[in-house]
Amino acid sequence: MMAMTLAPAISPALGAYLAEWFGWRAIFVVLGGLGGVVLVATVIGLGETNRQRVRLDLAGMVGANLALLRSPAFVGFAVCGACTSASWFTFIASAPHILAEALDQPPSTYGLMILLPMATYMLGNAAAARFAPRFGSLQLLLAGRTLAFTAALAMALWAGSAPLSVWLLFVPIGLAEIGDGMSGPAVMAAALSIDPRRAGTASGLMGFLQMAAAALGSFVVALLPYRNAFGMIALYGGFVALGLAAAVFAVRRTQLPPAGTTEERPVLPGAPAPAMPPAKFQGATRG
Numbered sequence: 019m020m021a022m023t024l025a026p027a028i029s030p031a032l033g034a035y036l037a038e039w040f041g042w043r044a045i046f047v048v049l050g051g052l053g054g055v056v057l058v059a060t061v062i063g064l065g066e067t068n069r070q071r072v073r074l075d076l077a078g079m080v081g082a083n084l085a086l087l088r089s090p091a092f093v094g095f096a097v098c099g100a101c102t103s104a105s106w107f108t109f110i111a112s113a114p115h116i117l118a119e120a121l122d123q124p125p126s127t128y129g130l131m132i133l134l135p136m137a138t139y140m141l142g143n144a145a146a147a148r149f150a151p152r153f154g155s156l157q158l159l160l161a162g163r164t165l166a167f168t169a170a171l172a173m174a175l176w177a178g179s180a181p182l183s184v185w186l187l188f189v190p191i192g193l194a195e196i197g198d199g200m201s202g203p204a205v206m207a208a209a210l211s212i213d214p215r216r217a218g219t220a221s222g223l224m225g226f227l228q229m230a231a232a233a234l235g236s237f238v239v240a241l242l243p244y245r246n247a248f249g250m251i252a253l254y255g256g257f258v259a260l261g262l263a264a265a266v267f268a269v270r271r272t273q274l275p276p277a278g279t280t281e282e283r284p285v286l287p288g289a290p291a292p293a294m295p296p297a298k299f300q301g302a303t304r305g
Contacts, residue, residue, distance in 0.1 A: 034129025045083025082219040086212070092220065095209040099224055100231035101261030102198055103207070105166075105244070107232035108239045108254050109191055115244040122181055123268065131188045135195040142199020155204035156269050162201030163262040169194035170255040177251055187247060194258070202267070208272065231257075 036044045086092050111131070128155040159268050173190035180186065209224050210217045235257060242249030 030132040031129035031224045034114075034125040034127075038125045045293040048117075079219070082216050085224055086216060086220055086223060089212050089295075091268050091271040092209055094264045094271060095106035095205050095212070096224055096227050096262045097264035098159075098201075098268060099205045099209065099229040101257045101264060102163075102166075102201065103223070103228035104231035104235035105170075105194075105254050105257035105261065106198065108250065108257060111236040112239045112242070112244065112250040113187060116182075116187065116247050116250065117184065119244040120246060121184060123184065127184065131184060134188050134192045138192045138197040139195040142201075143203065145196070146200045146203050150204070155207060156272065159204035159208065159265055160269060162197040162199070162204070163258075163265045165197030167259050167262045169197065170251075170258040174251050177247060179287075182247055183285075205265070207266070212272075215299055217278040233263040 033045050036048060077080075093108060113132075114125065114128045117128050118125070142162065146155070146162075150158055169190045172193070173186065173232050176190065206221075210220045212220065235253065239250055239253050242253070
């Protein structure tokens with residue numbers, strides 16, 4: 019996840035300068051070119067990794083998703099991940115407009131300031147990798163979501179007591195992204211460990227819910243005025259609060275099964291995975 023963070027850390031800065039120097043259409047020209055390069059590289063260098071060929075079974079896919087959604091713990095982790103994604107996209111969808119319309123800042127200001135939360139997100143990822151073996155990923159998940167909620171609350175209090183500024187927007191978000199970086203790997207690992215036989219399905223469902231929630235947050239925040247940041251702050255804080263509540267719910271519902279049932283035992287994050295024959299993963303998707 020630290021490596022994946024590099025792209026969104028660099029791309030807003032590049033996009034801001036492209037828009038400022040060459041106009042907004044230049045962004046789509048670059049996106050099209052990079053997309054073509056990725057497509058060619060994928061066709062040439064990325065082979066199929068799933069050697070267990072199975073026919074497309076839509077009924078089985080629906081059944082696997084419904085089975086996961088019947089697990090309260092999985093739903094809790096999925097809602098937590100979705101709200102985390104929605105809160106971030108709510109911010110990045112509105113911050114450029116707030117900077118331009120309320121603070122009269124050029125696009126390059128956003129391109130530079132967005133590097134702060136990207137750097138702190140990587141810091142949170144590093145903390146998760148360093149401390150998960152000692153404290154357990156579930157504890158880091160709760161700590162990360164609590165930190166993000168504290169930062170959202172601080173931003174709301176700051177906005178209510180001081181004039182709007184660039185620092186008011188990005189300093190609390192930078193703090194919140196430490197929490198997102200701590201909790202992001204843990205929530206994905208926990209969701210996938212609920213039913214290891216459906217790990218591929220769980221990964222796909224988690225990704226869909228995250229993108230759907232992000233699209234919803236981006237759409238709703240676009241309807242709000244940009245002359246001040248109160249709408250964005252309220253929506254951002256709502257997603258963060260819901261994500262924290264979902265995390266607490268999911269962790270409380272994640273319990274070890276009785277002794278002697280290691281065959282069906284969920285692999286909790288931070289714990290060694292039990293040995294499992296390859297046949298258990300025949301239904302997993304590629305990647």
